[in-house]
Amino acid sequence: MTNTHREVRLAARPTGPVTDDLFEIAEVPVPEPGPGQVLVRNTFMGVAAVMRTLMDEVTSVPMPSFVVGEALHGPAVGEVVAAPGSDLKPGDLVAHRLGWREYSLVDAAQVQRLDPDLLPDPAGYLSQGPTALMGVDRGAEVRPGDTVFVTGAAGGVGSLAGQIAKLRGAARVIGSTGSRQKADRLIKEFGYDAVVIRGAGPIEEQLRAAAPEGIDALFDNVGGEQLAAALAVANRGARLAIVGALATQLSDGSRTTTEIDTLSLLARSITMRGVALYDHLDLVPEWNRMFGQGLRDGTLTFPHSRLHGIEEAPRALRELTQGRHLGAVLVEL
Ligand SMILES: NC(=O)c1ccc[n+]([C@@H]2O[C@H](COP(=O)([O-])OP(=O)(O)OC[C@H]3O[C@@H](n4cnc5c(N)ncnc54)[C@H](OP(=O)(O)O)[C@@H]3O)[C@@H](O)[C@H]2O)c1
Structure with missing residues (x-):
């Protein structure tokens, strides 16, 4: 085993778009695990839109912001190197939330043991599937026959949400x-029936053309104009799940708001509900079982990009915020 490894630190907070110079890569000693600690050699880490938000000092996201001069954090999977005093063995596959480094020293209580046979590829444990399942089943309560609008459909969350909505009928x-x-890819490869395009004319107009009979359920990752369009075309009894806020998160510091005509909302008995995964963690094992089965029988696919090497992690997050990828963005370490 090597004596040193690399970690990615936040060099400065962004004042505009994410750029590579906001990160620095440091070479540091591989830590020594004490009792109750687990040393993990990370094999994959994920980047996600929320990380742009966590680069700000103060956020309304219920997660700790990144600290300038310190390594970033986020989901990772890897193999146990040593875990003194715990029942984990070297070579066990685990997940934890101290990614952005090649080796992580994690408290044993913060490490989840993973079944290496449940998913065909351990990278699948970094999918945003639990959030997608939560939004479809518990947020928008998608039912057979529904017309569903998924905003941010090409992201890690949205590219699975559309597939799950189809599986729910x-x-x-x-x-x-x-x-x-x-x-085009969402329609050809991932089961979407129609797609509206940000920047190609008013979203409401495009949505009315795509859903002439209105929508019954919304899985909203974006907010702003897209949420307003969904509200305008929502049918009586529609269920609107607020899962993300990409229009605010990725719009260089400006907060995007949506005006709501409450009279029109109540007149159509519309339900609008914010859903956060930390209230629905019981869905994680359910998703992993469903995902393993779906990947094997071909009813689900895992849209994702893979970059290689810890030095590519800053680029991975920058390119995610620039919309360069479809699906989850992972870094193989
Ligand atoms: N509620 C929860 O517990 C929970 C858990 C996980 C994630 N989330 C949230 O779910 C949302 C989706 O997460 P994700 O990781 O899958 O993100 P993501 O969709 O992969 O985010 C990147 C994408 O955002 C889109 N984008 C960029 N600028 C935008 C803008 N100004 N307006 C609208 N879209 C823009 C781009 O896609 P296009 O090029 O396709 O537009 C880009 O590829 C995020 O808001 C995230 O914070 C919530």
């Missing part, structure tokens, strides 16, 4: 994304 699933090329 949705008759028509409409997505939103930022480019024609991604829209």
Whole structure:
């Protein structure tokens, strides 16, 4: 085993778009685990839109912000190197939340043992599936026959949410994304029936054309104009799940708001509900079982990009915020 490894630190807070110079890569000693600690050699880490938010000093996200000069954190999977005093053995596959480094020293209580046979590829444990399942089942309560609108459909969450909505019997699933090329892929490869495109004209107009009979359920990752369009075309009894806020998170510091006509909302008995995964962690094992089965029988796919090497982690997050990828963005370490 090597004596040193690399970690990615936050060099400065962004004042605009994410750039590579906001990160620095440091070479540091591989830590020595004490009793109750686990040393993990990380094999994959994930980046996600929330990390852009956590680069700010103060956020309304219920997670600790990154600290300037310290390594970032986020989901990772890897193999146990040593775990004195615990029942974990060297070579066990585990997940934890101290990614952005090649080796992590984690408290045993913060490490989840993973079944290496449940998913065909351990990278799948970094999918955003639990959030997608939560939004479809518990947020939007998607039912057979529904017309569903998934905003941010080409992201790690949205690219699975559309597939899950279809599995739950949705008759028509409409997505939103930022480019024609991604829209075509969502339709051809990931089961979307129609896609509206940010920047290609008013979203409400595009959504009315894609859903002439209105929408019954919304899985909202974006907010702003896209949420307003969904509210405008929502049918009586529609269920709207607020899962993310990409329009605010990725719009260089400005907060995007949505005006709501409450009279029109109550007149149509519309339910709007914010859902956060930390209230629904019981869905994680359920998702992993469903995902393993779906990947094997071909009813689910895992849209993702893979970059290679810890030095590519800053690029991975920058490119995610720039909309360069479809699905989850992972770094193989
Ligand atoms: N509620 C929860 O517990 C929970 C858990 C996990 C994640 N989340 C939230 O779920 C949302 C989706 O997460 P994710 O990791 O899958 O993110 P993501 O969709 O992969 O985020 C990156 C994508 O955002 C889109 N984007 C960029 N700028 C945008 C803008 N100004 N307006 C709208 N979209 C823009 C781009 O996609 P296009 O090019 O396709 O537009 C880009 O590829 C995020 O808001 C995240 O914080 C919530």
